Amino acid sequence: MFLSKLREALICLKAGRVTLDYPLAPQEPKPGFRGKITIDADLCFGCGGCANVCPANVIVLSDTEQHRRTIEFYWRRCTYCGRCEEVCPEKAIRLSQQFETATNDPQDMYMRLEVFMGPCQRCGRCFPPPTALDRMMNTGFREGPRGGRA
Amino acid sequence: MSTVDQAAVTRVKDAVAARGNGAVLSATQPHPDTLRFVIEKNAMRAAVAGLVKELRARFLISVGTDQRPLTGDFSILHLFSLDQDHLYVLLESSVSEKDPWIESITDLVPGANWAEREFRDAIGVRPDGHPDPRRLLLADDWPEGVFPLRRDFPYNYKPPRAENVRPQMLEPPKGASVLPIGPFFPVLEEPAYWRMFVEGETVVGCDTRIFYNHRGIEKLGDSVMTYNEIPYLAERICGICGFIHSTCYCQAVEKAAGIEVPRRARYIRTIMLELERIHSHLLWLGIAGHIIGFETILMQTWRVREPVMWLCEEISGNRKTYGMNTVGGLRRNLANQIMPKLLETLGRVEKETVAIRDAVIGDTTLQARTKGVGTLTNEWAKQVCVVGPPARASGVAIDARVDHPYAAYDEIPPRIATEEAGDTWARVLVRIAELLDSIRLVRDALAAIPPGPICADIKEEIPPGRFGLSVVEAPRGEAVHFVLTGGDNRPYRWRVRAPTYPNLQAMPAMVEGANIADVPITLGSLDPCFSCTERLETIDRTTNEVRVYSGAELLEMSRRRVCPGGAR
Ligand code: SF4
Ligand code: SF4
Numbered sequence: 242m243f244l245s246k247l248r249e250a251l252i253c254l255k256a257g258r259v260t261l262d263y264p265l266a267p268q269e270p271k272p273g274f275r276g277k278i279t280i281d282a283d284l285c286f287g288c289g290g291c292a293n294v295c296p297a298n299v300i301v302l303s304d305t306e307q308h309r310r311t312i313e314f315y316w317r318r319c320t321y322c323g324r325c326e327e328v329c330p331e332k333a334i335r336l337s338q339q340f341e342t343a344t345n346d347p348q349d350m351y352m353r354l355e356v357f358m359g360p361c362q363r364c365g366r367c368f369p370p371p372t373a374l375d376r377m378m379n380t381g382f383r384e385g386p387r388g389g390r391a
Numbered sequence: 392m393s394t395v396d397q398a399a400v401t402r403v404k405d406a407v408a409a410r411g412n413g414a415v416l417s418a419t420q421p422h423p424d425t426l427r428f429v430i431e432k433n434a435m436r437a438a439v440a441g442l443v444k445e446l447r448a449r450f451l452i453s454v455g456t457d458q459r460p461l462t463g464d465f466s467i468l469h470l471f472s473l474d475q476d477h478l479y480v481l482l483e484s485s486v487s488e489k490d491p492w493i494e495s496i497t498d499l500v501p502g503a504n505w506a507e508r509e510f511r512d513a514i515g516v517r518p519d520g521h522p523d524p525r526r527l528l529l530a531d532d533w534p535e536g537v538f539p540l541r542r543d544f545p546y547n548y549k550p551p552r553a554e555n556v557r558p559q560m561l562e563p564p565k566g567a568s569v570l571p572i573g574p575f576f577p578v579l580e581e582p583a584y585w586r587m588f589v590e591g592e593t594v595v596g597c598d599t600r601i602f603y604n605h606r607g608i609e610k611l612g613d614s615v616m617t618y619n620e621i622p623y624l625a626e627r628i629c630g631i632c633g634f635i636h637s638t639c640y641c642q643a644v645e646k647a648a649g650i651e652v653p654r655r656a657r658y659i660r661t662i663m664l665e666l667e668r669i670h671s672h673l674l675w676l677g678i679a680g681h682i683i684g685f686e687t688i689l690m691q692t693w694r695v696r697e698p699v700m701w702l703c704e705e706i707s708g709n710r711k712t713y714g715m716n717t718v719g720g721l722r723r724n725l726a727n728q729i730m731p732k733l734l735e736t737l738g739r740v741e742k743e744t745v746a747i748r749d750a751v752i753g754d755t756t757l758q759a760r761t762k763g764v765g766t767l768t769n770e771w772a773k774q775v776c777v778v779g780p781p782a783r784a785s786g787v788a789i790d791a792r793v794d795h796p797y798a799a800y801d802e803i804p805p806r807i808a809t810e811e812a813g814d815t816w817a818r819v820l821v822r823i824a825e826l827l828d829s830i831r832l833v834r835d836a837l838a839a840i841p842p843g844p845i846c847a848d849i850k851e852e853i854p855p856g857r858f859g860l861s862v863v864e865a866p867r868g869e870a871v872h873f874v875l876t877g878g879d880n881r882p883y884r885w886r887v888r889a890p891t892y893p894n895l896q897a898m899p900a901m902v903e904g905a906n907i908a909d910v911p912i913t914l915g916s917l918d919p920c921f922s923c924t925e926r927l928e929t930i931d932r933t934t935n936e937v938r939v940y941s942g943a944e945l946l947e948m949s950r951r952r953v954c955p956g957g958a959r
Contacts, residue, residue, distance in 0.1 A: 248750035249687050252743075259694050271701070275708040296620035322623045322714040327722065336708075 270338050275321045277339040278314065280354055284333035287312065287356035291325035291334050300325065310356045317350035399476035400426060403446060407482070410434070410441030422646060424795065425860060427481040432467075435484050436494045439469060443499055448473050448480060449789070450500045450776045451862070451871050452888040455510030457541045459488060461856075461883075465516050467493050469503070470860065470873065474794040479860055486516050495521040502776030502893055513540035525559045528602050532556050539610060546607070546614040561598040563588040570907065574603055583919075587902065587910060594902045594910060601895070612885040613877070618644060618853060621885065622716045625872075628887060630711065631671050632865040634663050636872070636887070637716040639863040642797055643874040644718045644882070647859030650847050654799075656720035658840040661799040663706070663713065664863070665829040665836070669740065670699040671866035672826040675918045676747075679819065682915045683760045688751060695743045698736045705729060718853075720846030730837055741830045748823050761815040765901045765913030768813055775897045779868020779890050781917055784821045785813035791864040803835040815916040855883065865890050867918045891919045 261268065270276065278299075287310040292300040297320045301313045325334045344350065400420065407428050408415055414434030419427050430438055442448040448471040458466045464485035471480040486493050495518035497504045507518035508527035515538040518524070529539070532552040538544060563569050563586075572585040582603040588596040608628065612621050625640040626633040638660055645652055673696035680688025700710040706729055707713035715723045751757055767777065772785040782789055790807045792800040808824035810817035858875045868890030877883030894917045901913050 245750050245753040245755075248746075249691075249754070252691055252746055252750060253687060256691065256694055259697070271705045271708075273708045274704065275714070294619070296616065296623040320623055320627075320712070320714075321709060322712075323708065323722075324619075324623075 270340055274338055274340070275323050275336040277337050277342050278316055278319060278325065279335050279337045279339075280314065280352060281333045281335070282354055284331040285312070285329075285354060285356055286331060286333075287358055288330060290328045290330065294324045294328050296320065296322060296324065304358075305355075308357055310358045312354045312356065314352040314354070315350070316352065317347060396476055399473065399478055403442070403473065403476075403478065403480055406441045406445050407438050407480075410437040421858070422860075424477055425479045425481065427483065429483045429485075432484040432486055432493055435467075435469070435482060436496060436499070438482055439496045440499050442471055442480060442482075446473060449773075450502045450506075451479075452873070452886065452892075453503060453506035453510055454873050454884065454886045455514045455516055455540070456875060456884045457514050458485070460542055464488065465491060465514055467510060467516055468873075469496065470871070472794070472862070474789050477795060479795070479862075481860070491515055492517040492519045494519050497521055497523075500776070501774045502896060505892065505896060506888075512538070514538050515541065528605070530605075531558050539607075544610075546610045558584070558600045560586055560600065564595060566590060567595050572910065581919075585898075585910075585914075587907065589907060592907050594905050594907060597899050597902055599895070599898070609885055609887065613882050615881075617880045618718050618882070621882070622718070623712075623714060625887070626712050626714065626716070628889065629865075631674065632667055632867070632870070633712050634660075634667050634716065635863050635865040635870055636889075638664060638798070639861045639870050639872040640874070640885070640887075641716045641718050642861035642863070643859035643872045644853065644876070645847075645859070646861060647857040647874055647876050648718075648849075648851075648853040650719050650849060652720050652847055653844045654841050655843045656845045656847075657799045658836050659721055659725045659845065660716070661803070662725065662833050662836045662840075663703075663715065664798065665833045666699060666703055668829045668866045669826055669833075670696050670703075671918075672822045672829075673699070673740075673744070675822060675866070676819070676826075678918075679761075679815075679912065679915055680757075682912050683757070685757060688747070691743075691747055695740055695747070699740060702729075702733060702736050705732070717846065719849050720844070722846070724845050725840070734834065734837065737830050737833055741827065744823070744826060744830075758816060760912065761819060761916075762812075764815045764909045765905065765916055766812070766814045767897055767901050769811075771900050772813065772897065775900075776893045777868070777897045778893055779865070780818050780821045780825065781894055781897065782868065783808060784810045784817035786811045789869075791862045791869040795862050797861065797863060799836060799839075803832055803839065805829075805832055815912055818916045852880070867891055868894060891917065895919060 287302075289302050289310075289312075292302045292312070297318045299314055299316050299319045301315065303311045303313070305311045321336065323336050326332070326336050342350070403426055404418055407418070407430070414431035415438075416429040416431065417427075421427055428438065443450070451470040451472050454468040454470065456466045456468070458464055462485060464487050466483055466485050469482045471482070472478070473480060484493060493516055495503075495507055497507055497518070498520070504521075504523065505527055507521055508524065511517055511521075511524070512526060512528040515536075532554075534550050534553045537550045567588040567590050570587040570589050572587060574582040574584040576583075584600040584603070586598045587594050588598070608624055611624065616624055622637040622641055626637040628636045644650075673692045677689040677692040677696070680686065680692070703713065704710040706725060707715050707723060715721050767781060767785045769786045772782050772787050777785070777787070778789065786809055788807050788809050790805065791797075792805045793807055796804075806828050808821050808828065810821050853876050855876050855878050858873065860874075861872050863870050863872075870890055871886075871888040873884070873886040874882045875884040898914065898917065902910055905913060
């Protein structure tokens with residue numbers, strides 16, 4: 242009894258201080274960490290691949306005008322799974338190292354991107370360039386019917 | 392892969408055929424380790440009796456499926472495991488829509504109690520002759536006659552609330568008073584409502600109302616999500632054993648579609664599963680200490696645990712919900728640079744765990760609070776089909792990793808740790824032994840991990856109408872996932888059974904005759920995880936209570952408890 246108490250005390254003493262100074266000192270996440278999504282507007286060509294695979298329905302596509310496709314990111318719902326990054330043919334959408342995302346304004350967790358598209362001569366709907374679409378088809382497993390929602 | 396003995400297959404077929412009395416419509420072997428019998432509804436009971444009584448089959452779960460769009464009927468499936476023979480047995484019956492009932496098997500298999508109530512609530516097939524036909528799954532204010540898992544029930548429909556309802560609770564025995572625990576209570580961390588019937592300080596019985604945490608994920612899985620989105624949902628079934636659920640789901644789909652997972656992926660899955668077991672058991676040890684007021688254990692085990700979490704973050708990109716699994720294999724490889732660090736951290740965790748074990752094992756205070764507390768007899772453990780450490784601590788040597796090897800466990804077999812006493816102390820010992828064995832398993836897996844691809848190349852669509860059953864040994868016991876594939880790139884039915892589901896059903900037997908102060912640690916010793924257990928539908932409100940002890944008061948009681956001479 243006494244011996245085991247002594248042992249327990251020794252374990253505690255040996256451990257020393259283990260807590261970190263965060264948030265007083267900055268904390269770097271490990272490489273490969275999956276944080277807040279970022280979008281490079283110059284690279285994105287609006288293929289909709291990310292919207293198609295996102296399990297949390299973060300990314301919503303809408304073809305607002307003939308030449309314009311709007312991509313909205315409600316990333317407060319993001320699960321940080323990284324599927325969007327995985328399928329994006331242009332690596333336009335990425336998971337950053339940023340993890341301090343707490344806010345009291347939901348608008349801070351919303352992004353909107355408008356992409357100029359080539360509309361179809363017949364139906365007038367937008368579609369991305371066929372070559373990149375081909376590349377897109379080669380990435381990942383067949384996706385469900387949900388994403389193409391206009 | 393452990394080979395299935397052909398003699399065992401014949402034995403099962405004979406047993407079912409003999410009891411089934413010519414009512415066996417078909418007997419097939421869709422996977423080498425699975426036998427499937429379609430039998431007529433009125434012969435189901437006899438067939439179950441044959442399996443359970445003659446072959447000592449262990450009940451896993453029942454699955455009720457609304458197959459009306461396909462066959463015009465409901466189907467009820469009882470799943471069994473023959474652990475020694477490495478076999479699963481599926482008994483299926485169709486139940487017509489006009490007369491939706493099936494004979495209850497709860498008197499033959501007490502462990503089927505909740506499963507039967509669940510399919511009654513979810514698809515509306517009544518288990519006839521069920522000893523306790525109260526509501527289980529649905530909220531008390533859910534209207535009668537609305538069944539959320541039927542195909543014609545839209546996933547986003549909210550039916551109007553029923554009026555004037557209260558939880559249907561059992562009356563206490565004469566002379567006993569009621570001590571409510573929950574729905575919010577510090578030991579539980581998650582909502583559950585227990586009514587302890589007490590005489591003085593002694594518990595004479597109990598009643599529960601759980602399923603406050605339904606999130607409707609099975610419905611989402613078969614109406615909204617797609618095959619490759621579900622792993623991320625499955626991962627969120629549990630905050631601790633997320634990887635286990637996503638592995639279990641992926642394996643079920645892979646089995647259904649006949650996808651061969653690359654060997655390296657199976658090894659990495661094994662490593663992640665064992666890392667999860669390591670941090671889960673350390674967490675549990677800490678919480679158990681916390682419940683009985685032994686904060687040193689809490690502080691020290693959680694300190695030891697933290698580097699494992701960091702390691703997981705480095706491997707997967709997140710300390711929890713790794714997002715690594717996908718149908719066919721993995722999305723993220725285990726980088727070779729991490730391996731030395733992994734080994735080093737494991738070495739440290741092992742050393743410190745052994746130090747903690749050696750210190751607490753001689754601690755008489757700890758023993759006095761756990762020995763002889765919450766005893767679960769071997770016989771009852773088998774009857775209610777308890778799984779995981781609580782089963783092994785009662786001398787039931789079952790472990791899905793050995794009985795139905797998956798991932799790489801056929802190449803690096805784990806050692807099953809068992810104890811005979813069946814009390815809380817035995818559960819502590821089993822978990823510590825398992826924890827140390829997990830460290831060895833990760834080491835073995837790292838030594839033997841082969842190079843190669845980590846994901847199968849899937850070109851074909853997953854064919855509809857196939858089913859897959861997968862069992863994964865979670866830290867709390869085995870998780871069962873059943874998938875029936877469908878069209879639209881999503882399962883037709885996805886059934887999840889978490890390990891706490893059978894384990895909680897053993898709770899009434901464990902607390903009977905106990906002192907009130909022992910109830911929290913008894914419950915805690917099951918390592919209950921409610922959000923896993925309760926996956927299905929809607930939210931609930933609690934109505935009024937009889938008499939309220941505050942949680943803090945009860946926790947205080949549990950810590951103050953002085954127990955002269957240890958075992959009571
Ligand atoms: S990380 Fe996952 S949840 Fe978040 S936006 Fe990308 S796909 Fe959607
Ligand atoms: S997948 Fe990439 S390129 Fe396509 S819409 Fe999304 S961000 Fe843009």
